[in-house]
Amino acid sequence: xxxxxxxxxxxxxxxFVNQGEVRYLEIMARLSGDxxxxxDLETLEYYxxxxxxxxxxxxxxxLEEIR
Numbered sequence: 001x002x003x004x005x006x007x008x009x010x011x012x013x014x015x016f017v018n019q020g021e022v023r024y025l026e027i028m029a030r031l032s033g034d035x036x037x038x039x040d041l042e043t044l045e046y047y048x049x050x051x052x053x054x055x056x057x058x059x060x061x062x063l064e065e066i067r
Contacts, residue, residue, distance in 0.1 A: 002063040005034040005049060013041065017062040019055060024066065 008014065008027050016023045024041040031037055036049045 002061060003065065005036075005063075008036055008063075010036075013066050015062065015064050015066050016052065017060055018052065019058040020060065023052070 003014070008030075010027050010029060013024065013026045016025050025038040025047075026041055027036050028039050028046070029037040031048065034049065038047050038049060038052070039045070040047065
């Protein structure tokens with residue numbers, strides 16, 4: 001079962017799967033409500049959670065903490 005967005009913590013790393021995309025993310029800052037600034041650990045690009053969830057949550061949606 002995926003973690004709820006309001007349970008994400010700054011500085012922790014997560015596996016994010018949605019719409020066939022798999023990303024390893026680190027939470028950099030909480031912007032507002034359920035929106036976070038995140039860093040893609042593979043490409044080192046920065047996104048917001050709103051950008052990653054813009055097209056909705058797919059059947060494969062998963063969000064879990066990694067070490």
